[in-house]
Amino acid sequence: METFGSRLHRATRDRGPLCVGIDPHAALLTRWGLPDDVAGLERFALTVVEALAERVAVLKPQSAFFERFGSRGIAVLESTIRQSREAGALVLLDVKRGDIGSTMAAYASAYLDPESSLCADAITVSPYLGVGSLQPAFDMAATHGGGVFVLALTSNPEGPAVQHAVGAGGRTVAQTVIDEISQVNVGADPLGSLGLVVGATIGDTGHDLSKVNGPLLAPGLGAQGGSPADLRAIFGESLRNVLPSYSREVLGAGPGVTSLQAAADRAVDACRAVIG
Numbered sequence: 001m002e003t004f005g006s007r008l009h010r011a012t013r014d015r016g017p018l019c020v021g022i023d024p025h026a027a028l029l030t031r032w033g034l035p036d037d038v039a040g041l042e043r044f045a046l047t048v049v050e051a052l053a054e055r056v057a058v059l060k061p062q063s064a065f066f067e068r069f070g071s072r073g074i075a076v077l078e079s080t081i082r083q084s085r086e087a088g089a090l091v092l093l094d095v096k097r098g099d100i101g102s103t104m105a106a107y108a109s110a111y112l113d114p115e116s117s118l119c120a121d122a123i124t125v126s127p128y129l130g131v132g133s134l135q136p137a138f139d140m141a142a143t144h145g146g147g148v149f150v151l152a153l154t155s156n157p158e159g160p161a162v163q164h165a166v167g168a169g170g171r172t173v174a175q176t177v178i179d180e181i182s183q184v185n186v187g188a189d190p191l192g193s194l195g196l197v198v199g200a201t202i203g204d205t206g207h208d209l210s211k212v213n214g215p216l217l218a219p220g221l222g223a224q225g226g227s228p229a230d231l232r233a234i235f236g237e238s239l240r241n242v243l244p245s246y247s248r249e250v251l252g253a254g255p256g257v258t259s260l261q262a263a264a265d266r267a268v269d270a271c272r273a274v275i276g
């Protein structure tokens with residue numbers, strides 16, 4: 001079985017280093033001329049899939065925008081995941097789960113077990129209950145060739161108050177998360193399957209990402225003010241492992257399929273110019 005790290009490495013080599021978020025904001029539905037209801041949600045999500053799933057390496061549905069429509073929104077999320085994967089994109093479900101280990105095992109079944117209708121290639125998780133509490137998700141990912149992206153240095157301005165706090169050992173909370181994930185990825189080739197989320201807006205914080213040997217998801221590009229040029233200062237020599245992520249910047253080009261494709265092409269070209 002091919003690991004997620006290997007599949008992601010191949011996808012970004014073949015399609016370019018780009019993740020596009022599927023974030024059906026109410027404002028975007030309106031801008032696309034769609035109703036803010038389940039029918040609008042479905043049209044929006046499946047238009048993005050039609051435009052981009054055969055084109056970009058990774059699609060990242062934001063679960064919150066589907067959950068807000070209840071069970072019918074979840075049904076749209078299921079079909080969005082399934083159709084994206086069938087068309088060849090890797091699906092990173094941005095769901096930011098994190099809980100005590102026994103509950104985490106249920107989340108892992110929901111999102112990383114191929115038997116589940118919500119199974120994605122990878123998910124985002126929060127390490128706030130301790131990186132060790134995420135072990136059931138790491139185990140499920142390893143068993144089925146999935147991936148897990150752990151929040152480390154998030155793109156929002158509130159993040160540093162927690163993530164830059166220094167613990168008893170003199171390391172920041174974020175560096176502790178980075179180091180624990182780095183240990184799991186030791187020796188993985190070409191890339192580990194455990195990734196980190198490091199925002200494109202954070203600037204040079206002095207955190208050491210050099211040993212991660214796993215994918216570094218960089219949200220915050222475009223709408224939040226980050227640009228591909230900012231990635232160099234944040235990631236330094238780890239730049240080759242960065243997966244830049246845009247949502248509103250690309251989605252704002254819709255509803256036309258060709259306009260969405262052109263926006264994604266512009267984004268991947270800008271990222272390639274920095275990452276290679």
Ligand SMILES: O=c1ccn([C@@H]2O[C@H](COP(=O)(O)O)[C@@H](O)[C@H]2O)c(=O)[nH]1
Binds near residue numbers: 245248
């Ligand atoms: O640190 C983080 C972690 C996740 N996100 C998510 O990425 C997208 C960003 O959307 P844009 O429209 O490109 O701003 C969104 O789903 C966030 O929940 C993040 O922004 N920062």
